[in-house]
Amino acid sequence: MDVTQFLQRLHSTPHTAVTTAVAVAIGALFLILVKNLVHKRKPKSPPAVPGWPLIGNLLQLKEKKPYKTFSRFAERYGPIYLIRLGASTLFVLNSVDVAKEAMVTRFDSISTRKLSHALKLLTCNKTMVAISDYDDFHKTVKRHILSNVLGTNAQKRHRVHRDIMIENMVRRLHEHVKSHPLEAVDFRKIFQSELFRLSMKQALGREVESIYVEELGATLSSEELCQVLVLDMMEGAIEVDWRDFFPYLRWIPNRSVEMKLQRLCFRREVVMKALINEQKKRIASGEELNCYLDHLLSEASFLTDEQLRMLLWEVIIESSDTTLVTSEWAMYELSKDLNRQGYLREEIQGVCGPNKITEENLSQLPYLSAVFHETVRKHSPAPMVPLRYVHEDTEIGGYHIPAGSEIAVNIYGCNRDKKYWEKPEQWNPDRLVDDKLEPVDLYRTMAFGAGKRACVGAYQAMLISCTSIGRFIQEFSWNLRGGEEENVDTVGLTTHRLHPLHVLVKPIDP
Numbered sequence: 001m002d003v004t005q006f007l008q009r010l011h012s013t014p015h016t017a018v019t020t021a022v023a024v025a026i027g028a029l030f031l032i033l034v035k036n037l038v039h040k041r042k043p044k045s046p047p048a049v050p051g052w053p054l055i056g057n058l059l060q061l062k063e064k065k066p067y068k069t070f071s072r073f074a075e076r077y078g079p080i081y082l083i084r085l086g087a088s089t090l091f092v093l094n095s096v097d098v099a100k101e102a103m104v105t106r107f108d109s110i111s112t113r114k115l116s117h118a119l120k121l122l123t124c125n126k127t128m129v130a131i132s133d134y135d136d137f138h139k140t141v142k143r144h145i146l147s148n149v150l151g152t153n154a155q156k157r158h159r160v161h162r163d164i165m166i167e168n169m170v171r172r173l174h175e176h177v178k179s180h181p182l183e184a185v186d187f188r189k190i191f192q193s194e195l196f197r198l199s200m201k202q203a204l205g206r207e208v209e210s211i212y213v214e215e216l217g218a219t220l221s222s223e224e225l226c227q228v229l230v231l232d233m234m235e236g237a238i239e240v241d242w243r244d245f246f247p248y249l250r251w252i253p254n255r256s257v258e259m260k261l262q263r264l265c266f267r268r269e270v271v272m273k274a275l276i277n278e279q280k281k282r283i284a285s286g287e288e289l290n291c292y293l294d295h296l297l298s299e300a301s302f303l304t305d306e307q308l309r310m311l312l313w314e315v316i317i318e319s320s321d322t323t324l325v326t327s328e329w330a331m332y333e334l335s336k337d338l339n340r341q342g343y344l345r346e347e348i349q350g351v352c353g354p355n356k357i358t359e360e361n362l363s364q365l366p367y368l369s370a371v372f373h374e375t376v377r378k379h380s381p382a383p384m385v386p387l388r389y390v391h392e393d394t395e396i397g398g399y400h401i402p403a404g405s406e407i408a409v410n411i412y413g414c415n416r417d418k419k420y421w422e423k424p425e426q427w428n429p430d431r432l433v434d435d436k437l438e439p440v441d442l443y444r445t446m447a448f449g450a451g452k453r454a455c456v457g458a459y460q461a462m463l464i465s466c467t468s469i470g471r472f473i474q475e476f477s478w479n480l481r482g483g484e485e486e487n488v489d490t491v492g493l494t495t496h497r498l499h500p501l502h503v504l505v506k507p508i509d510p
């Protein structure tokens, strides 16, 4: 029956009953259509990892490195899935695409971070650019840290300190070879202490050989300062169990851990106080230096004493952390892979000839840049981003993410995404110098985050690491000490090497 027949029939049948029937039919059809449309429009929920009722997926997360568990789930459930932990719903993002979408495009819906008690202690209740909420305080202090320490122009003004740092490291390596030609050198010890000097100069204007700290009743040497301000605090951060990333577990570090953290924070506070007071005397006597303290005192008088201490400390710890982890892993990988080490040396030789590599030369050394980026990909300094809270309904990867849930970005998973990286477990800088690829951009690997909350120290880390690695390769040949290859455990939630890298270095005859 075609339409004309249907209409003719319609006209030949009693009017009212038919109109009603047709109206009802059309109405129903319309409803179904609309419902379908709405359904198509409204994105669905991502797959859920099956777990136990009530405790949800808690038992599956017992291992110390949850980012590995998350990556395993991703192989089965895709780049975005949800897990339930107690009463909370957590969306886990495991691929570059969805993570970038969350951190850049959907940023406004998901910026607040939850911190555990231990992390609150360590960060003085989020008084740090890296971890504060995205509010006015954050925007203001970020502007200061960029304009005075970590931004491109600020880094130009601090250039002289970096050059000195590299000369010192190379000199110390040569001294080691002269006095102990057959012994492996403790790479971390040299790199860390020189990096600490650099960060003190950027923060306070000068190196501090020693200082009397009244509350401790002791005079601390430069090494002891590094211990209190950097090493102890990093160790404290390592004590922070992964469970801290899930505050609703109501997991409280045991009493001894908590007391230890409190002690560490107290020592940090009194040492920073003493350092700042000493520099204030210098400023009062009319001597100004290009450093973060002088800048904050004159430009940010609204800061409380505690905020001032924490912001200065942040510059010290951040300079010392990512850069060290990345350089140490890069030298490990190069010492293990003599072919690529040789290839890198040839590249530098081709560009710089007999001259020492400088920062200006970096843009002409794509392989060196690839070595750096491949290292942060494989050994991401921060494998997970602290949880973020979703405060309004949003959409990621085509899925619906309701307000009230939480988001975890598995950076480690993003950087080992098999769809994005071929043989992701291999360290292979060659993959980043392929002709097809655009020049390596700082944020391609996600190791430094993305969007408004990307790591502000990434540029400095890149400058220091690349120039140092280049210079090390120019001046020495590098070999792993026997047994070093198995010696690569990482600590806790971080990708810090548990054992400092020991390498055999041999000067290269010019």
Ligand SMILES: *[C@@H]1O[C@H](CO)[C@@H](O)[C@H](O)[C@H]1NC(C)=O
Binding pocket: 125
């Ligand atoms: C931490 O900061 C928040 C908001 O800035 C405040 O409400 C809270 O009381 C602070 N907690 C501590 C322990 O200082």
Ligand SMILES: *[C@@H]1O[C@H](CO)[C@@H](O)[C@H](O)[C@H]1NC(C)=O
Binding pocket: 254, 255, 256, 257
């Ligand atoms: C507390 O934690 C520390 C360090 O993780 C551990 O050595 C100690 O045994 C723990 N103590 C208790 C009572 O659980």
Ligand SMILES: *[C@@H]1O[C@H](CO)[C@@H](O)[C@H](O)[C@H]1NC(C)=O
Binding pocket: 351, 352, 358, 359, 360, 361, 364
């Ligand atoms: C390397 O940098 C130095 C300045 O630091 C510059 O004089 C030299 O020309 C650069 N070399 C190349 C090949 O660009």
